[in-house]
Amino acid sequence: xxxxxxxxxxxxxxxxxxxxxxxxxxxxxxxxxxxxxxxxxxxxxxxxxxxxxxxxxxxxxxxxxxxxxxxxxxxxxxxxxxxxxxxxxxxxxxxxxxxxxxxxxxxxxxxxxxxxxxxxxxxxxxxxxxxxxxxxxxxxxxxxxxxxxxxxxxxxxxxxxxxxxxxxxxxxxxxxxxxxxxxxxxxxxxxxxxxxxxxxxxxxxxxxxxxxxxxx
Amino acid sequence: xxxxxxxxxxxxxxxxxxxxxxxxxxxxxxxxxxxxxxxxxxxxxxxxxxxxxxxxxxxxxxxxxxxxxxxxxxxxxxxxxxxxxxxxxxxxxxxxxxxxxxxxxxxxxxxxxxxxxxxxxxxxxxxxxxxxxxxxxxxxxxxxxxxxxxxxxxxxxxxxxxxxxxxxxxxxxxxxxxxxxxxxxxxxxxxxxxxxxxxxxxxxxxxxxxxxxxxxxxxxxxxxxxxxxxxxxxxxxxxxxxxxxxxxxxxxxxxxxxxxxxxxxxxxxxxxxxxxxxxxxxxxxxxxxxxxxxxxxxxxxxxxxxxxxxxxxxxxxxxxxxxxxxxxxxxxxxxxxxxxxxxxxxxxxxxxxxxxxxxxxxxxxxxxxxxxxxxxxxxxxxxxxxxxxxxxxxxxxxxxxxxxxxxxxxxxxxxxxxxxxxxxxxxxxxxxxxxxxxxxxxxxxxxxxxxxxxxxxxxxxxxxxxxxxxxxxxxxxxxxxxxxxxxxxxxxxxxxxxxxxxxxxxxxxxxxxxxxxxxxxxxxxxxxxxxxxxxxxxxxxxxxxxxxxxxxxxxxxxxxxxxxxxxxxxxx
Numbered sequence: 001x002x003x004x005x006x007x008x009x010x011x012x013x014x015x016x017x018x019x020x021x022x023x024x025x026x027x028x029x030x031x032x033x034x035x036x037x038x039x040x041x042x043x044x045x046x047x048x049x050x051x052x053x054x055x056x057x058x059x060x061x062x063x064x065x066x067x068x069x070x071x072x073x074x075x076x077x078x079x080x081x082x083x084x085x086x087x088x089x090x091x092x093x094x095x096x097x098x099x100x101x102x103x104x105x106x107x108x109x110x111x112x113x114x115x116x117x118x119x120x121x122x123x124x125x126x127x128x129x130x131x132x133x134x135x136x137x138x139x140x141x142x143x144x145x146x147x148x149x150x151x152x153x154x155x156x157x158x159x160x161x162x163x164x165x166x167x168x169x170x171x172x173x174x175x176x177x178x179x180x181x182x183x184x185x186x187x188x189x190x191x192x193x194x195x196x197x198x199x200x201x202x203x204x205x206x207x208x209x210x211x212x213x214x215x216x
Numbered sequence: 217x218x219x220x221x222x223x224x225x226x227x228x229x230x231x232x233x234x235x236x237x238x239x240x241x242x243x244x245x246x247x248x249x250x251x252x253x254x255x256x257x258x259x260x261x262x263x264x265x266x267x268x269x270x271x272x273x274x275x276x277x278x279x280x281x282x283x284x285x286x287x288x289x290x291x292x293x294x295x296x297x298x299x300x301x302x303x304x305x306x307x308x309x310x311x312x313x314x315x316x317x318x319x320x321x322x323x324x325x326x327x328x329x330x331x332x333x334x335x336x337x338x339x340x341x342x343x344x345x346x347x348x349x350x351x352x353x354x355x356x357x358x359x360x361x362x363x364x365x366x367x368x369x370x371x372x373x374x375x376x377x378x379x380x381x382x383x384x385x386x387x388x389x390x391x392x393x394x395x396x397x398x399x400x401x402x403x404x405x406x407x408x409x410x411x412x413x414x415x416x417x418x419x420x421x422x423x424x425x426x427x428x429x430x431x432x433x434x435x436x437x438x439x440x441x442x443x444x445x446x447x448x449x450x451x452x453x454x455x456x457x458x459x460x461x462x463x464x465x466x467x468x469x470x471x472x473x474x475x476x477x478x479x480x481x482x483x484x485x486x487x488x489x490x491x492x493x494x495x496x497x498x499x500x501x502x503x504x505x506x507x508x509x510x511x512x513x514x515x516x517x518x519x520x521x522x523x524x525x526x527x528x529x530x531x532x533x534x535x536x537x538x539x540x541x542x543x544x545x546x547x548x549x550x551x552x553x554x555x556x557x558x559x560x561x562x563x564x565x566x567x568x569x570x571x572x573x574x575x576x577x578x579x580x581x582x583x584x585x586x587x588x589x590x591x592x593x594x595x596x597x598x599x600x601x602x603x604x605x606x607x608x609x610x611x612x613x614x615x616x617x618x619x620x621x622x623x624x625x626x627x628x629x630x631x632x633x634x635x636x637x638x639x640x641x642x643x644x645x646x647x648x649x650x651x652x653x654x655x656x657x658x659x660x661x662x663x664x665x666x667x668x669x670x671x672x673x674x675x676x677x678x679x680x681x682x683x684x685x686x687x688x689x690x691x692x693x694x695x696x697x698x699x700x701x702x703x704x705x706x707x708x709x710x711x712x713x714x715x716x717x718x719x720x721x722x723x724x725x726x727x728x729x730x731x732x733x734x735x736x737x738x739x740x741x742x743x744x745x746x747x748x749x750x751x752x753x754x755x756x757x758x759x760x761x762x763x764x765x766x767x768x769x770x771x772x773x774x775x776x777x778x779x780x781x782x783x784x785x786x787x788x
Contacts, residue, residue, distance in 0.1 A: 203418075
């Protein structure tokens with residue numbers, strides 16, 4: 001179903017180093033944030049995707065030469081709808097995809113606000129990509145590609161027009177982000193979540209909670 | 217124009233404090249439709265974590281609310297209670313007058329409210345203020361004024377002489393304000409590694425949104441001095457400790473062993489050598505505990521009073537011992553980015569299961585028939601709802617019955633050093649007394665402050681009615697409080713704030729509507745047991761036959777089909 005140009009899934013054994021990153025999606029409701037993730041992670045697309053899905057926390061792994069990049073992808077779960085996204089959402093995010101709908105100028109303006117918000121709130125080294133989604137609807141285009149391109153260059157963002165429906169540039173945009181992310185041992189240490197995160201991760205501990213005493 | 221809400225919800229929740237958030241999440245998790253509002257522009261209500269500028273604003277706002285001057289006010293408890301009382305009967309006046317009045321308060325014209333027979337509209341005024349006696353003080357050099365420029369110059373000179381490491385410039389108000397990595401708690405907590413909150417986070421799988429740092433050390437203030445010692449928590453620590461003698465080490469070691477056995481064999485605690493009901497101090501004396509050991513076991517490990525019955529103290533000890541060594545030396549965890557992450561994590565799961573979130577919003581009125589709320593009014597929208605859950609500060613005073621209010625005294629200290637020589641440690645410290653004071657030190661290592669900065673919290677049940685009076689003695693033990701200067705091994709104090717927070721058990725604080733549930737403000741506790749218990753009890757009343765926060769599936773357990781509903785993705 002999905003074509004994964006240039007991207008390989010990792011099957012079981014991995015070689016080289018694994019880097020884990022938290023990636024967040026931002027953008028107005030109904031621009032296709034969840035659809036992009038679903039296309040990327042599961043290779044699926046649903047024309048009438050409900051606005052909120054239960055899977056607001058997905059992971060996908062990419063191979064990049066001799067390293068493996070694991071994305072822990074956070075979807076907004078609808079909390080962006082009334083400008084009520086929790087700060088927890090941005091915490092420790094090393095990458096963000098800000099999505100707009102090329103057929104709707106308002107969503108592009110809103111995307112710019114999200115970029116500003118990220119520059120203000122998120123980690124200073126965050127890699128931001130701008131995705132003009134629904135490129136399959138080019139005949140209804142309201143945002144010119146050049147306009148977005150210029151804006152992206154001015155703000156040092158990666159930029160692509162994507163289509164979750166046709167899969168155009170979906171894997172590519174994640175791949176470009178993966179390439180741009182720093183690959184040092186500390187790179188995923190500042191993250192807020194996932195196995196690469198510092199400190200005590202209770203998800204790792206759930207197996208041994210039954211063992212009574214662990215004093216040495 | 218923002219999109220409107222849906223016309224009907226199973227549950228409307230006002231306030232994103234922890235207790236309300238747990239209730240909202242538990243309901244959403246099992247498929248109920250939840251609308252969650254908060255009049256604030258941030259999550260967490262009093263359970264939030266602020267940036268430094270947010271905290272400073274918050275403090276100034278409360279100083280202003282109190283009339284600009286914060287005079288010590290010993291009668292604050294009484295006043296609060298009177299407030300509750302005086303408002304109580306306000307509701308009994310003629311309802312028709314109320315209906316006329318409310319059009320000005322409510323953004324929907326009366327003719328648009330759909331009323332069936334017997335229904336009335338009641339405006340929803342803002343609730344009571346729980347915060348008082350707020351006293352923020354900055355010890356930092358501010359911009360410009362001449363004298364301070366001089367100060368600055370001399371400091372810089374000093375620095376040149378000292379060739380201070382990589383310490384570039386002194387912290388200023390400006391510099392603290394522009395830093396972005398803050399998470400300062402109004403109501404700080406620690407989590408027992410095997411405590412109620414950790415267990416709930418793990419069993420519900422909400423823990424995947426959070427990560428924690430273990431608290432490195434427990435400190436104790438040696439009686440009669442300002443000296444802080446590390447309390448040995450593990451065998452290794454006991455072995456290496458320099459304060460305790462060889463004999464004391466042996467006694468302590470044997471005692472910890474006993475506590476461990478108690479955990480495996482709870483029956484042992486039943487017949488505790490005839491001491492069950494006796495004061496714990498008697499038991500310790502009988503076992504040959506020296507005054508130092510008594511002090512450590514009572515105040516830092518069991519964290520009880522000398523007169524606490526032995527059986528109760530042993531329960532506390534069991535809790536301590538069973539949680540220690542799980543993730544670190546001490547039994548305690550502190551969330552990265554601050555405790556405000558915890559309500560946010562619950563809210564996120566609520567949203568993932570379809571909960572609708574809107575900050576800077578509260579309800580403007582309710583439509584009720586007799587003692588049942590049938591719908592709420594938000595802006596120009598009338599929304600049907602089955603039940604309404606509100607935090608105390610979001611309930612109109614007129615609905616509350618008089619109650620004895622408990623006042624908690626709290627303080628936040630921001631400093632450029634640890635209370636006891638450390639680069640980054642998290643610490644717990646308890647000062648015994650009739651009103652024991654808890655102190656939690658957190659630092660930049662927990663990502664709650666910019667690098668090099670420590671945040672120290674102190675709190676206790678108020679005994680003078682004024683936070684500053686209650687907590688000043690320990691502020692003086694930890695810092696050179698009056699000047700804020702760094703000397704005699706005490707760190708440089710940059711900023712401090714005292715405040716009182718009122719709390720009251722809200723389980724039956726209103727009898728006006730049978731489908732209105734009010735959640736209590738934070739109480740004085742170290743972990744979250746009371747808040748969880750309260751949330752669970754509200755949930756069990758709302759949905760007696762449903763499971764409380766069953767484990768949420770991981771992403772790889774989720775099957776996505778053509779159309780999604782909460783049921784389909786819920787594989788549990």
